[in-house]
Amino acid sequence: MTSPSPDTRPADGRGTSPATLRYFRWAFIVTFVGLALSAVLGWQSTGTVSGAATMFFICAVLAVLEISLSFDNAIVNANKLKDMQPVWQRRFLTWGIIIAVFGMRIVFPLAVVAIAARIGPIEAIRLAATEPAEYARLMTEAHLAITAFGGAFLMMVGLSFFLDEHKDVDWLRRIERRLRSMGTIKGVTYGIVLLVVLLIGAQLPVADRATFYQSAILGLVVFMAVETLSHVLDAGSTVKGAAASGGLGAFLYLEVLDASFSFDGVIGAFALTQNLFLIAIGLGIGAMYVRSMTIMLVEKQTLSHLPYLEHGAFYSIIALAVIMFAQSLVHVPEVITGLLGAAIIGLSLWSSLRYNRRAAAAV
Numbered sequence: 001m002t003s004p005s006p007d008t009r010p011a012d013g014r015g016t017s018p019a020t021l022r023y024f025r026w027a028f029i030v031t032f033v034g035l036a037l038s039a040v041l042g043w044q045s046t047g048t049v050s051g052a053a054t055m056f057f058i059c060a061v062l063a064v065l066e067i068s069l070s071f072d073n074a075i076v077n078a079n080k081l082k083d084m085q086p087v088w089q090r091r092f093l094t095w096g097i098i099i100a101v102f103g104m105r106i107v108f109p110l111a112v113v114a115i116a117a118r119i120g121p122i123e124a125i126r127l128a129a130t131e132p133a134e135y136a137r138l139m140t141e142a143h144l145a146i147t148a149f150g151g152a153f154l155m156m157v158g159l160s161f162f163l164d165e166h167k168d169v170d171w172l173r174r175i176e177r178r179l180r181s182m183g184t185i186k187g188v189t190y191g192i193v194l195l196v197v198l199l200i201g202a203q204l205p206v207a208d209r210a211t212f213y214q215s216a217i218l219g220l221v222v223f224m225a226v227e228t229l230s231h232v233l234d235a236g237s238t239v240k241g242a243a244a245s246g247g248l249g250a251f252l253y254l255e256v257l258d259a260s261f262s263f264d265g266v267i268g269a270f271a272l273t274q275n276l277f278l279i280a281i282g283l284g285i286g287a288m289y290v291r292s293m294t295i296m297l298v299e300k301q302t303l304s305h306l307p308y309l310e311h312g313a314f315y316s317i318i319a320l321a322v323i324m325f326a327q328s329l330v331h332v333p334e335v336i337t338g339l340l341g342a343a344i345i346g347l348s349l350w351s352s353l354r355y356n357r358r359a360a361a362a363v
Contacts, residue, residue: 023296027288034285035059038278045275058273059282065269065338066286072320072341074290075313076157077254078297084250089298092251096258097291104259104287106280109266112146113138132274144208144328145215151324152193152219157257158318159189161310171311171351190220200325212328226253307355312348316341 035056042055081089113135114124127135161167162176163183170176182188197216201209229252269279297303303310319340323332 020296020300023299024289024292027285027292030288031063031285034063034281038281041275041278041281055275055278059278059285062269062273062279062282063285063289066283067289071290071293071345072313072316073258074293074297075303075310075345076257076317077290077294078303079310079313080250080254081294081298082301082303088248088251092254093291093295096251096255097287099255099258104266106276108259109139109276109279112142115142128276132276135276136274145211147324147327148197148212148215149219149222151321151328152197152216153223153256154317154324155193155196155321156189156220156223158314158321159192161314163189169307169311171308171348176311190224193220196325200328203329208328222256226256305356306349306352308348308352309345310348312345315348316344319344 038059039052039056042052043049045051045055077092081092084092110121110124110128113119113127114121119127124135127138159179162179165180165183167176167180167183170180197213201212201216204212229248266279266283269283273279320337323337323340326332
């Protein structure tokens with residue numbers, strides 16, 4: 001393996017301090033409140049203790065599902081945040097979490113149903129509250145477009161990390177050296193993703209291909225637009241003010257990235273419950289842990305101490321993109337998605353710790 005860059009230092013062990021728990025204070029508070037609200041929701045819906053306990057359990061499972069699916073999101077967020085201006089870091093960690101919890105876990109599902117059923121937002125809310133089965137059916141019908149968009153966007157994110165000629169740290173050396181050399185070819189990332197889209201689309205029924213292709217291309221266009229805006233705003237010599245380097249462009253990139261990560265969790269949640277409000281509570285709890293992990297990774301500079309953890313996150317993103325594309329053809333249980341991502345990140349963590357031990361022994 002290629003040695004990490006000179007500024008990478010072995011972990012000093014301080015990460016095991018009990019003070020680490022302070023990063024999760026708000027996550028613990030939201031967990032307590034959210035689980036209590038889920039029990040109340042269950043009691044109001046059924047009027048029984050068993051009903052309240054069932055809602056409580058489902059909410060806990062949803063939170064765990066969101067955390068397992070989004071740990072790689074926290075790592076990528078931390079990687080982007082460390083280069084952002086402090087003011088935009090704070091905005092992402094405050095406004096961003098509001099958008100993540102309320103926008104993606106409540107507004108997004110309502111908007112999908114409103115568009116799919118061609119109804120107004122008020123009617124979509126009524127469906128969610130009074131006809132959850134019909135609401136879930138409409139969300140399921142929109143699954144193809146969502147997976148195509150999310151798969152294309154996330155695959156662009158993952159491949160862009162490895163197809164970078166300036167990347168100088170390799171985890172899986174043989175694979176990453178070849179990918180890095182391909183990065184010198186202009187537009188190769190878009191070409192690879194378009195090829196995958198064409199191959200997957202060819203396996204779909206003819207009636208579904210237009211929706212799949214349009215949504216996937218939209219995912220590519222959104223990625224290109226956000227990347228272009230980010231590069232324009234990063235040109236500090238020509239753009240002044242709060243939207244300069246590491247500002248608005250990075251903020252928008254992270255928001256779209258979070259949205260793409262959320263698609264799988266929101267859709268998968270309907271396999272456990274059709275209650276939109278319970279889904280919002282459970283996934284909202286998970287989103288708070290992602291925020292807490294992001295803050296911890298940035299402030300403790302964990303990525304600099306664990307040189308291959310970031311690689312594991314981007315491999316996990318590519319795996320998630322492949323799974324989202326595969327879901328256009330077959331059902332992939334969410335537990336597989338979560339375990340696969342956790343396994344990849346776990347391996348990268350183990351490799352990082354092993355490198356640190358060897359580096360310490362060589363001193």
